[in-house]
Amino acid sequence: MEQVLGDRKSVAILVGPALIVYSLVMLVPVFWSLGYTLFEGNAVTGFRYVGFANFADLIGDSKVHDALWFTIRYALVITVGQVLLGYGLALLYVFVLRRYSSLVRTLVFFPIVLPTVAVALLFQQLFAVAPQNGVVNSLINVFGADSIDWFGDGGTAFIVIAIMDIWRSMGFYGVLLYAGLVEIPEDVLESARIDGSGGWRMLRHIVLPLSLPVLVSAIIFSINGTLKVFDSILALTNGGPGTSTSPLTIYMFQTSFTYGEYGYGSSVALLLTIICLMVTVVIFRASRRDLTKG
Amino acid sequence: MTSTDLSTSQAPSGLATRPASRRQTRTRRLRRWRRLPGHLLVALLLVVVTYPLVWLLLGSFKTQTEFLEESVFSLPSQFNFDNYVEAWTTGNFSQYVLNSIIAVGPSLFLMMLLGTAAGFALEVLVWKGRAGVLLLFLAGIMVPMQMILLPLFTIYFQTGLTGTLWPLVITYTATGLPLTVFLMATYFRAVPREVFEASTLDGAGLVRAFFQIGLPMMRNAIFTVGLVQFFFFWNDLLIALTFTNSGELRTLQVGLLNFSGQFGTTQYGPLFAAICLNVFGMLVLYLVLNKQVQKGLTAGAVKG
Known part of the structure; x- marks a missing residue:
């Protein structure tokens, strides 16, 4: 029977085109980009071999340190925020709204399908201070406090970025985690209720352990996505004021295309790739160990 | 709480x-x-x-004076579509929407066809090295786009494709493949092998079996995955920003990013109308297809 489904010509016709396109446009450029890390210059001016000078620069570059630190801070805050709120929403859907959760789920999910640029421009207006106070500053004024120049300082700009991205994605994580929670058998919950464990204890000892696998995958997806953040921050703050909200992706984009340093840009991209790979492997390993224990 | x-x-x-x-x-x-x-x-x-x-x-219905002089919570004094007309014409929105359609349409079709065929070959067919090839595709989900941007820019520059929408079509097609191959392979796993074995015994080749049985059978899955990829392509900023070097090539998202630059000072009404067009277009799509969108996007969560 295996021979029937093993015709080599058919395999070549079916998988060949995809493999060729994928190899030429993604795999080859990855290695090409690795090669760039040893050069300086760009496609227009030409290249010059510099050995490992780009990596030496990378280690000593305070802008890279800042961008790296921002990327990590962003990934941590957003991951905690969106997974925690998403989990809260999932619990709300399963235990409070129950059969009536469909409409709320659908509504809260919606912002994730919106273009990040549109959402960012909307949040610029919501948090505006000039020429007119936006919604947020107007509300702050109602409570008697002064308007805040949200985008005038890296710290407050970070708060707006965090609020925006969590607003956008919490409904998505709510649905993702909801799918894991509804799979907990009703009789397990019922017997726990009969045993008299309600609220916190049930959450801690039954719901949380049973939904741990889906929670871990949500965390992996979230970190993997947030480390690569680009659109939303570029459109909201453009990495500013100064470079105070620039993650590695924006720093890479600017060194490459604003300053035309392809070699250095590729080195920054490589750093980002390595971090993404490392984080995924570490979390994956850690979660597997924990799951076999528990 | x-x-x-x-x-x-x-x-x-x-x-x-x-x-x-x-x-x-x-x-x-x-x-x-x-x-x-x-x-x-x-x-x-x-x-x-x-x-x-x-x-x-x-x-989106307020005038510039209403924006500058009245409270943010005030209601617009009239409901006309002046701002929308302004955004659509002076703001060049018609051009941007057209560019987005030209870039996303063909790449979506091509990517889904190639990806589904590859998913079929990797999951249903039996051949040496298929595990390795599947892994190769999977690796593509992890790699940040930044890692391939510069070589692609060089290639497009030297082949003279810069200045057209081809770079977008090619890049979208390729970058969409890993997720599509992975998801389609998963969906094909649920189909019993015997279905395809029987068809080949009837004398039909495997390629014909794919087009006549595999493809129609996967209609729903293809629709769901295609929908997810549509959102990724349509909302993309990084690739579009890198490869569109002139105003006439801008996609919807790049156009929106540079929207305020179309006018001397910020025209709030047209800006709000432009964001609205972008947002409520998606809303209409979402209202009709929200079940598939939720299913698809959560399935595609691996992409992060």
């Missing part, structure tokens, strides 16, 4: 000493009070999610 709701909705009431009828009304009232935090939470949630969008819609 939610944990307290959990306990309140489940804790038994302890009012055993009262007369029966009064006790009943009392517990009913108590139950209503206990549900209140949950209801308030849901109400707050809905306001937080929907109010910004309602505010956006209202803003």
Whole structure:
């Protein structure tokens, strides 16, 4: 029977085109980009071999340190925020709204399908201070406090970025985690209720352990996505004021295309790739160990 | 927050000493009070999610003076579509929408065809090295786009494709493949092999079996995956920003990013209208297809 489904010509016709396109446009450029890390210059001016000078620069570059630190801070805050709120929403859907959760789920999910640029421009207006106070500053004024120049300082700009991205994605994580929670058998919950464990204890000892696998995958997806953040921050703050909200992706984009340093840009991209790979492997390993224990 | 709701909705009431009828009304009232935090939470949630969008819609009808002189909470004094016309014509929005369609349409079709065929070959067919090839595709999901941007820019520059929308079509097609191959392979796993074996015994080749049986069978899956990829392509900023070097090539997202630059000073009405066009276009799509969108996007969550 295996021979029937093993015709080599058919395999070549079916998988060949995809493999060729994928190899030429993604795999080859990855290695090409690795090669760039040893050069300086760009496609227009030409290249010059510099050995490992780009990596030496990378280690000593305070802008890279800042961008790296921002990327990590962003990934941590957003991951905690969106997974925690998403989990809260999932619990709300399963235990409070129950059969009536469909409409709320659908509504809260919606912002994730919106273009990040549109959402960012909307949040610029919501948090505006000039020429007119936006919604947020107007509300702050109602409570008697002064308007805040949200985008005038890296710290407050970070708060707006965090609020925006969590607003956008919490409904998505709510649905993702909801799918894991509804799979907990009703009789397990019922017997726990009969045993008299309600609220916190049930959450801690039954719901949380049973939904741990889906929670871990949500965390992996979230970190993997947030480390690569680009659109939303570029459109909201453009990495500013100064470079105070620039993650590695924006720093890479600017060194490459604003300053035309392809070699250095590729080195920054490589750093980002390595971090993404490392984080995924570490979390994956850690979660597997924990799951076999528990 | 939610944990307290959990306990309140489940804790038994302890009012055993009262007369029966009064006790009943009392517990009913108590139950209503206990549900209140949950209801308030849901109400707050809905306001937080929907109010910004309602505010956006209202803003799209305001004039520049209304923006500059009245409170942000004021309602527009008229409902006409001047701002939309302004965004569509002076703001060049018609051009941007056209560019987005030209870039996304063909790449979506090509990517889904190649990806589904590859998923079929990798999951249903039996051949040496297929595990390795699947792994190769999977690796593509992990790699940040930044890692391939510069070589692609060089290639497109040297082949003279810069200045057209081809770089977008090619890049979208390739970058969409890993996720599509992975998801389609997963969906094909659920189909019994015998279905395809039987068709080949009838004398039909495997390629024909794919087009006549595999493809129609996967209609729903293809639609769901295609929908997810549509959102990724349509909302993309990084690739579009890198490869569109002139104003006429801008996609919807790049155009929106540079929108304020189309006018001398920020024209708030047209800006709000432009954001609205982008947002409510998606809303219409979402209202019709929300089940598939939710299913598809959560399945595609591996992409992060």
